[in-house]
Amino acid sequence: MSFVATRFAPSPTGPLHIGGVRTALFNWLFSKNSKGKFYLRIEDTDKERSKEEYKNQIIQSLQWIGIRHDDKEYIQSEKIKQHKEIAEKLLKKGFAYKCYCSEEEIKEQKEKAKKKGIPYVYNRKCRDHNNLEVTKNLSPVTRFKSMMGGNTIIKDLVQGEINISNSIIEDFVILRNDGTPTYQLSAVVDDHIMNISHVIRGDDHKINTFKQKQIYEAMNWKLPNFAHIPLIHSQSGSKLSKRDKASTVDDYIKLGILSDALRNYLLRLGWSHKDKEIFNLEESIQLFDLKGVGRSPSKLDMSRILSLNEHYIKHIDEKELFEFLKDFCKKFNKKIDSSKEKTLIKSMNFLKNKAKTLADIYQNAQYILSDTINISSEDSKLLDSASKKILKDFLSDYEKMTKITKESLEKIVNGLIDKHKTNFKGIGQPLRVALTGSKFGPGLFNIILSLDKSETIKRLKFIK
Numbered sequence: 001m002s003f004v005a006t007r008f009a010p011s012p013t014g015p016l017h018i019g020g021v022r023t024a025l026f027n028w029l030f031s032k033n034s035k036g037k038f039y040l041r042i043e044d045t046d047k048e049r050s051k052e053e054y055k056n057q058i059i060q061s062l063q064w065i066g067i068r069h070d071d072k073e074y075i076q077s078e079k080i081k082q083h084k085e086i087a088e089k090l091l092k093k094g095f096a097y098k099c100y101c102s103e104e105e106i107k108e109q110k111e112k113a114k115k116k117g118i119p120y121v122y123n124r125k126c127r128d129h130n131n132l133e134v135t136k137n138l139s140p141v142t143r144f145k146s147m148m149g150g151n152t153i154i155k156d157l158v159q160g161e162i163n164i165s166n167s168i169i170e171d172f173v174i175l176r177n178d179g180t181p182t183y184q185l186s187a188v189v190d191d192h193i194m195n196i197s198h199v200i201r202g203d204d205h206k207i208n209t210f211k212q213k214q215i216y217e218a219m220n221w222k223l224p225n226f227a228h229i230p231l232i233h234s235q236s237g238s239k240l241s242k243r244d245k246a247s248t249v250d251d252y253i254k255l256g257i258l259s260d261a262l263r264n265y266l267l268r269l270g271w272s273h274k275d276k277e278i279f280n281l282e283e284s285i286q287l288f289d290l291k292g293v294g295r296s297p298s299k300l301d302m303s304r305i306l307s308l309n310e311h312y313i314k315h316i317d318e319k320e321l322f323e324f325l326k327d328f329c330k331k332f333n334k335k336i337d338s339s340k341e342k343t344l345i346k347s348m349n350f351l352k353n354k355a356k357t358l359a360d361i362y363q364n365a366q367y368i369l370s371d372t373i374n375i376s377s378e379d380s381k382l383l384d385s386a387s388k389k390i391l392k393d394f395l396s397d398y399e400k401m402t403k404i405t406k407e408s409l410e411k412i413v414n415g416l417i418d419k420h421k422t423n424f425k426g427i428g429q430p431l432r433v434a435l436t437g438s439k440f441g442p443g444l445f446n447i448i449l450s451l452d453k454s455e456t457i458k459r460l461k462f463i464k
Helices: 018-033 052-065 076-092 103-116 183-193 203-218 249-255 259-268 281-287 302-315 318-331 338-351 358-364 385-400 406-420 424-436 444-450 453-462
Strands: 005-008 037-042 096-099 141-144 151-156 160-165 173-175 198-202 225-229
Touching: 005 018, 005 198, 018 037, 018 052, 018 198, 018 225, 018 249, 018 259, 018 281, 037 052, 052 249, 052 259, 076 096, 076 141, 076 173, 076 183, 141 203, 151 203, 151 225, 173 183, 183 203, 198 203, 203 225, 259 281, 259 302, 318 338, 318 358, 338 358, 338 444, 385 406, 385 424, 385 453, 406 424, 406 444, 424 444, 424 453
Parallel strands: 005 037, 198 225
Antiparallel strands: 096 141, 141 173, 151 160
């Protein structure tokens, strides 16, 4: 294979969509597997909606999931001069023409097509008429002369050979009436300038590829390889949109999803390698190829994401997990007091049990993070007179302990079970409520071992 160069070309008009992340991931993995280059192109020609904050957010989202682009960002708006120059060349070569049809005429054509139930195709009124009556002060658009007969074939690296009739491709606009280039022209010129060898993008771009191929041929430029990957659908089967829950990278960060887990999920969403499910970053690069990409849309499965995240949480080093938790809390104004860090790190091995997200770990750790214990009215019912007697007896034995271990705690609890003629729940539940404020949470002995002895005593004495 000759030198490979891929690109990801988002518009900075909002947070990065999860479908865009997968597209970027596939482009990045393909280039890295081929020892090639991966570029980030910011398509910011929509000046009204494009914002610097979204551009920065896109870059940060990609970096968060492990994707770093080569060289500096390619800014599309900086290349408009080259785009317009190519449009002029296409005009001179006879592959484009000025269209003076008014907006009203175009609107009328679209309405007629809609009534007939057929796709709108511009009627080419201005294509071959040099002596058209031009409305005064009407600025023309520039249209590309699409082929009117025959078929066009694309040899797609995912979809296989795709063949369409040229009759469904209209004479599309390449320059608007204000002289600015459209996507169809800019994308081709940019890919040519950047020497992009493989264009990997969603299969909703297939019609664009057929249009753009004609520009390549008109300019006698080398055509890149194309690969159209199926879109991500919601559970209902519809195209995933920004209106869906958890549709952007930021949504997953807020949920407490680890970047490795989300990257692994997106990799497997429409791609496979034998029966392997878990891939580290190095394996992803080594094994990725376009042959493993399926042709059918994939449904976003939140339960699978959470399951994968739980797997990663369970197998990660506790100190590293704490750093992730710390960053998560900092991001969402839940800063962890430095005095609690040592206890949290020590407790990570059980706080992460059954936790599916960083948010779960944060919730499980509330009894450590909070200086005061708030007991709900429902849970306070568990602290009746009999339970308070149990707490008093436990405190008496606990204060005498010189070495606190799981075994020594078990001995105390078993003694209280016999004394009060109850079971483990009868002892553990009031203890858990007194120490954490809830009857749910980590194991009882883990709770006691994680707290300083003085803190445990303070909390038990608070219950009167």
